[in-house]
Amino acid sequence: MTQILLQTILSGVLIGLVYALVAVGLTLIFGVMDIVNFAHGEFLMLGMYASFWGWALWKLDPLFTLPFTALGLFAVGALLYRLVIRRIIDAPMLSQVFTTFGLMILFRGLAQYLWSPDFRSVEHTVVAGKVAFAGLSFGLPQVTAAAGAVVTTGAVWWFLRFTRLGAALEATAADKEAAALMGIDGQKMFALAWGIGAACAGVAGALLSATYPIFPDVGASFILVAFVLVALGGFGSVTGAFWAGILVGVVEVVGGFLWDPAYKMVLVLSLYLLVVWLRPQGLLGKA
Amino acid sequence: MIRLSRAASLLAALCLAAPAAAQEEVRIGVIYPLTGAAASTGLELKNAAQLAADLINGTDKSLGLALAGAGGLPNLHHAKIKLIFADHQGNPQVGASEAERLITQEKVAALGGCYFSSVTATASQTAERYGIPFLNGESSAPNLTQRGFKWFFRTTPHDELFVRNSFEFLKDLEKRKGVHVKRIAILAENTEFGTGAAALQEKFAKENGYQVVAKVLYPPKSTQLTSEVQKLKAAQPDVVMQSSYLGDAILSVKTYKDLGFLPTALVANDAGFNDSEFLKTVGKDGNGVISREVWALDLAAQKPVIAKANALLQARHHVNFNGNSARAFTAIFALADAINRAGSTRPEAIQKALRETHIPGDQLIMPWGGIQYDATGQNKLGAGIIVQVQDGKYVTVWPFALASKDVAWPLPAWDKR
Numbered sequence: 058m059t060q061i062l063l064q065t066i067l068s069g070v071l072i073g074l075v076y077a078l079v080a081v082g083l084t085l086i087f088g089v090m091d092i093v094n095f096a097h098g099e100f101l102m103l104g105m106y107a108s109f110w111g112w113a114l115w116k117l118d119p120l121f122t123l124p125f126t127a128l129g130l131f132a133v134g135a136l137l138y139r140l141v142i143r144r145i146i147d148a149p150m151l152s153q154v155f156t157t158f159g160l161m162i163l164f165r166g167l168a169q170y171l172w173s174p175d176f177r178s179v180e181h182t183v184v185a186g187k188v189a190f191a192g193l194s195f196g197l198p199q200v201t202a203a204a205g206a207v208v209t210t211g212a213v214w215w216f217l218r219f220t221r222l223g224a225a226l227e228a229t230a231a232d233k234e235a236a237a238l239m240g241i242d243g244q245k246m247f248a249l250a251w252g253i254g255a256a257c258a259g260v261a262g263a264l265l266s267a268t269y270p271i272f273p274d275v276g277a278s279f280i281l282v283a284f285v286l287v288a289l290g291g292f293g294s295v296t297g298a299f300w301a302g303i304l305v306g307v308v309e310v311v312g313g314f315l316w317d318p319a320y321k322m323v324l325v326l327s328l329y330l331l332v333v334w335l336r337p338q339g340l341l342g343k344a
Numbered sequence: 345m346i347r348l349s350r351a352a353s354l355l356a357a358l359c360l361a362a363p364a365a366a367q368e369e370v371r372i373g374v375i376y377p378l379t380g381a382a383a384s385t386g387l388e389l390k391n392a393a394q395l396a397a398d399l400i401n402g403t404d405k406s407l408g409l410a411l412a413g414a415g416g417l418p419n420l421h422h423a424k425i426k427l428i429f430a431d432h433q434g435n436p437q438v439g440a441s442e443a444e445r446l447i448t449q450e451k452v453a454a455l456g457g458c459y460f461s462s463v464t465a466t467a468s469q470t471a472e473r474y475g476i477p478f479l480n481g482e483s484s485a486p487n488l489t490q491r492g493f494k495w496f497f498r499t500t501p502h503d504e505l506f507v508r509n510s511f512e513f514l515k516d517l518e519k520r521k522g523v524h525v526k527r528i529a530i531l532a533e534n535t536e537f538g539t540g541a542a543a544l545q546e547k548f549a550k551e552n553g554y555q556v557v558a559k560v561l562y563p564p565k566s567t568q569l570t571s572e573v574q575k576l577k578a579a580q581p582d583v584v585m586q587s588s589y590l591g592d593a594i595l596s597v598k599t600y601k602d603l604g605f606l607p608t609a610l611v612a613n614d615a616g617f618n619d620s621e622f623l624k625t626v627g628k629d630g631n632g633v634i635s636r637e638v639w640a641l642d643l644a645a646q647k648p649v650i651a652k653a654n655a656l657l658q659a660r661h662h663v664n665f666n667g668n669s670a671r672a673f674t675a676i677f678a679l680a681d682a683i684n685r686a687g688s689t690r691p692e693a694i695q696k697a698l699r700e701t702h703i704p705g706d707q708l709i710m711p712w713g714g715i716q717y718d719a720t721g722q723n724k725l726g727a728g729i730i731v732q733v734q735d736g737k738y739v740t741v742w743p744f745a746l747a748s749k750d751v752a753w754p755l756p757a758w759d760k761r
Contacts, residue, residue, distance in 0.1 A: 061578055064603075068570040076567075165379070174383030176590060176621040187602055196602030268602075269567075270594045270625055274381050278567045313571030319534045319561040321571060 064193050065314045066307055071195065071203040073306020075261055078206035079279050080286035080298040081213055082257030088293020089230040089250040090146065095157040097283060098276020099164035100255040104130055104262020105271045106168065109177045112266075118183045119266045120201070126263045127256045134255025135248045142251065143244070161276075168273035177271040184267065202264035209260050213253060214295050226250060230293060281322075285329050291342020301340060304328070369426040370417060370689055372397075372679060373446030375439055375457035375467055378431035381565070381591050382460070384621050385668060389459055389482070390429055391661050392669035396676035397425045399656070407652050410707055411680050419687040425680055428452060432463045439463035443470040453689035454479060456675055459668070461485030462536035468496045477682075477694045481675025482668055484614070485540040489722040495691075497698050497717050499678050500671050501726030503537075503613070506636045507544040509728040510585065510611050511552050513742045520744070523753055525608070527557045529581030531572060531596070532613075533564040533588050541587040541613050557581050564592050573599045582608045590616035597626045597633075601758045608754040609634055618667045623736060628761040630733045632752060637731045639670040640740045642748040643711050653709045666738075670709055678703060678715050711746060 083097045107126040108119035119126075137160070145156050184201045187194055217223040228236040229246040237243050261279075269275065286305060290297025305325050313321035332340060374393055377386035401424045405413030416422035428450050432439035439458050446452045447470070454477040458464045464483040471478040472493050479497045480488065486502040517523050528549050532538030542559060549556050558579035562572045569592065576584060584607045588596060593616030600606070612635040616622060623630045641664055644651035653673070654665050665673070678701065683689065686697035703715040705725070713725035730742035732751060739749040 061574060065571060065574050068568075068574075072568045072570070169379060169383060174379070174387055176384055176594065176625050178594075178625040180627060187604070189604070194602070194604045196598075199602065268598060270591055272381065272591070273383065274379070277381070278565050282567065310568065310571045310574075313562075314574045317561070318566075318569075318572045318575065319563065321566075322563060 060192050061314075062311070065311045067193065067195065068199075069307035069310035070303055071199045071306070072310065073303040074203040074206040074210075075265060075302075076279070076282050076286060076306055077299045077302025078210055078261040078264075079258055080283040080290070080302055081210050081295050082254035082261075083283050084287045084290065084293055084295060084298045085213070085257070086250050086254040087287060089226060090233075090247055092142065092146070092153050093157065094254070095154070095280075096160035096164055097254070097258055098278075098280035099161055099168075100130055100134065100258035100276075101262040101265070101279055102164065102168060102271075102273065102276040103133065104259030105266045105269070105275060106172060106177075106262075107259065108263045108266035109179055109271050112179045113177075119179055119263050120183055120205075123205070123260060123263045126259050130259025131252040131256040133259075135252035137255070138248045138251035143247070146247070165273050165276075172273070174273055179266050179271075182267040196268065198267035202268065205264045206261065209257060210295070210299050213257065214299075216253075217295060222249070282325070285325060289329050289332055289339055291339030294339065294341045294343075297339055297341030368416075368421070369424045370420065370683055371426050371428055371450060371452045372676075373428050373430060373443070373450060373452035373455045373457075374676075375430045375432050375442050375446070375455065375463070376459055377434045377463075378429065380433040380435075382434050382589060385459065385590060385619050386431070388620060388663065388666070388669045389672040391663075392657065392665065392673040393427055393429075393456070393676050395657055395660060396673045396680075397427050400425055400677070400680050407656070408649055409677060409709075411677060411684065417680060417684040419684045420689070425676075427676070430457075432458055432460070432467070434460055434463070436460075436462050436466040440466040440470045443467040444474075447471065447474045447476050452476070453683065453691070454679055454694055456481065456679060459483060459672075460535070460537065461488060461540070464488055465536060468493065471495055476691050477679075477698055479675055479679045479682075479698070481678070482671040483537075485536045486544070487536075487540065489720040493721065495695060497701075497721040497723075499675050499715055499723045499726070500638060501728055502722065503541045503544055505726065506613065506728050507541060507548050509730065509742075510545075510613075510636055511548045513611075513730050514554075514583070515552065516742065516744065517751060517753070521751070521753065523608075525582045526555055527579070527581045527583075528554045529558040529560070529576050529579050529584045529607070530556060531560050531562070531576060531584055531586045531588070533592055534561040535564060537589075537615065538564075538587040545585050545613075562592070564589055566592060566595070569596050569599045570603070572596070573603050573605055576607075577603060577605045584610050585613065586610060586617070587613040588616045590619045590621060593617050593619075593622055594625050597629050601629055604758070606755060606757065610755060611635070614638075614667055618731075618738070620663055620666055623733065628736070629758065631736065631761040632755040633733045634741070634751070635731055635733075635738075637667045637729050637738070637740075638712075638726070639665065639667040639710055640729060640731050640738050641665070642738075642740050643729070643746060645748060646746065647709070647711065649706075650709050665709070674708055674710055674715075677708075 111117040111122035286301040290301035312324035399412040416424045430442040461483040468478040484503045486504045532542040617635045682697040686693035705714045731738040732741045741751045
């Protein structure tokens with residue numbers, strides 16, 4: 058029993074780390090400019106398709122194409138900011154919601170139109186098989202995905218914490234007018250946030266492509282959890298999203314195992330309600 | 345300027361021509377999941393339904409089914425069938441509102457769809473309210489025909505028959521091959537389809553003296569099925585009976601493999617496991633999966649029309665029929681048959697004709713006795729088969745009289761597929 062429990066806890070941590078990476082991008086965009094990006098799951102979808110096509114057309118492994126996927130998604134995010142989001146930055150919240158929601162439908166529709174609704178998958182990845190020790194067993198692709206998620210989340214955290222550009226981004230998040238007075242170009246910072254946010258989701262997509270089926274609506278499965286993490290961890294907090302990801306992953310898997318899997322999201326959402334009720338700013342958010 | 349006026353007159357002519365043309369077609373609304381997680385299945389169903397309509401509208405009689413090649417419906421002055429497709433996104437509310445739109449705005453004579461039992465339930469409610477015939481070809485939740493509806497008809501057998509089939513299959517196997525099954529685990533998605541099937545499986549298992557060691561329901565949009573598979577693994581079942589749609593069917597097989605879960609047999613309840621995308625995505629890991637079905641390509645050995653119809657679909661979409669699309673195809677033929685006999689698009693006339701339907705088995709691409717509805721609107725001549733994935737193909741393994749291959753038992757180890 059303890060062994061099965063340990064197995065489920067660690068499985069929960071593995072998936073939770075990937076949830077966290079998806080949420081990091083979302084929380085960054087939200088924290089910097091107070092816009093809820095409903096199209097965030099579609100960045101994940103694009104990341105998955107980028108990996109799939111790299112594999113299908115040129116036989117390149119998703120891990121090999123990962124840096125290009127990240128760069129590509131960075132460009133998509135930054136460009137999207139320049140072309141669309143910039144125009145609604147001071148618009149009423151409802152307009153912002155409709156815009157990003159519309160983008161979500163547009164991306165899904167485009168993916169279905171261009172690549173058909175067929176389920177795709179990447180086969181024969183470099184990392185395959187499983188690791189087994191002490192009676193525990195994990196798929197190597199899942200372990201790789203979790204490790205990749207930790208590295209990427211860590212990199213974003215380091216960037217925000219220890220680089221000048223990251224500090225400028227944080228400054229804009231804290232007070233964009235004051236930051237502008239200090240000579241920080243707000244437009245650039247916003248584009249940067251969108252680029253990094255999209256790149257995080259893209260990397261998560263690339264990491265997931267070895268284990269998860271790829272189809273136009275795949276983002277929908279992950280986005281709900283990502284929203285929960287953003288609120289749970291504290292709006293705009295990267296470390297908050299990280300710990301919330303692990304927490305939610307473990308609650309989902311272990312809770313589902315001990316209780317009834319049909320209610321696993323009930324557990325996750327109850328935890329969310331509890332935290333938001335007792336600590337409205339989230340676990341690591343600033344009040 | 346001249347060009348403009350010519351365009352205008354052309355437009356006027358078109359507008360005038362439109363009502364005249366409308367009389368020469370029979371409009372049928374068909375609702376499928378064309379976007380969303382089940383979109384690939386929906387597209388297959390749509391293509392199959394459209395092929396059926398085109399065959400009826402065309403003049404190629406080579407298929408050998410009564411209405412194929414009739415050049416439209418003979419009793420309605422060869423009116424062409426026009427299918428108007430709508431997308432329910434897998435959402436019961438959307439299904440109901442699309443049904444309403446098709447009835448009130450597109451003025452359809454009858455409705456078909458919706459694959460998802462949960463959506464068929466709501467869409468057919470709308471049809472019942474408006475008094476429009478609804479013919480369902482591929483939803484298997486038993487309660488759909490137990491609601492006392494007057495306008496609802498279903499060609500496919502429902503899960504009660506299918507589940508009974510899977511237990512008859514196990515019993516036959518025990519007799520014939522001496523396999524020993526005692527512990528059964530049930531895994532199902534938690535909408536109408538899965539919960540209904542799981543309840544029946546539990547009931548039949550108990551009646552047949554099996555022990556249900558786990559019954560696990562999960563939300564179909566799950567991002568991981570680790571806890572579900574751990575629960576199954578801990579219960580140590582001989583046989584897993586599973587009802588899943590495509591995405592979750594794929595995810596479950598991958599999770600079984602990752603967690604090293606290997607029951608003696610996996611007996612699936614159609615749906616995702618029989619979708620054309622399933623084997624493409626899981627590849628060799630799908631070998632050994634057993635599933636209830638209503639159709640298989642290897643039945644062509646006994647029923648040549650199957651191969652002919654399949655060749656037509658192959659030529660057009662480069663894909664074989666499967667149990668889902670074959671049923672969608674059959675539903676259009678069954679509906680066309682009724683409308684033709686009704687000789688009218690009046691709902692009451694079609695309803696009456698549907699009640700009087702009697703299509704013999706040799707007029708179908710299904711291995712059924714035919715189509716004839718009982719008082720609840722359920723086709724009573726339907727039958728099921730059981731298929732197994734062997735070397736990347738679905739082969740018929742039960743009933744033994746129709747089987748083209750012997751059952752491979754137990755499931756091969758994950759690294760030996």
